[in-house]
Amino acid sequence: xxxxxxxxxxxxxxxxxxxxxxxxxxxxxxxxxxxxxxxxxxxxxxxxxxxxxxxxxxxxxxxxxxxxxxxxxxxxxxxxxxxxxxxxxxxxxxxxxxxxxxxxx
Numbered sequence: 001x002x003x004x005x006x007x008x009x010x011x012x013x014x015x016x017x018x019x020x021x022x023x024x025x026x027x028x029x030x031x032x033x034x035x036x037x038x039x040x041x042x043x044x045x046x047x048x049x050x051x052x053x054x055x056x057x058x059x060x061x062x063x064x065x066x067x068x069x070x071x072x073x074x075x076x077x078x079x080x081x082x083x084x085x086x087x088x089x090x091x092x093x094x095x096x097x098x099x100x101x102x103x104x105x
Contacts, residue, residue: 014039018065039063 017023017036025035037060044059060068 014063014065017063036060036063 017039025037028035029038040056040059040063043062044054044056047054047059057068
């Protein structure tokens with residue numbers, strides 16, 4: 001039962017991160033010490049520990065819910081300009097308004 005609860009919590013975390021495209025990986029790293037890419041790496045490590053072969057790209061697709069290379073094409077929700085200024089990473093992109101920079105981890 002304990003593992004089922006852990007698995008359910010993990011699935012909910014992944015779902016939440018997919019829904020919250022306004023929360024960038026760099027912000028997760030700064031505030032929580034991990035990001036979506038870390039989750040994908042941990043997923044890949046867990047698969048390897050069970051003797052399963054899973055590429056980095058496959059693990060990221062599981063976490064992001066889409067191929068990693070297409071994730072950048074999905075429009076990001078705008079954050080508050082004040083928040084972006086406070087964090088010191090304001091990106092003003094043509095016709096998009098303020099956005100936090102994307103994580104390159």
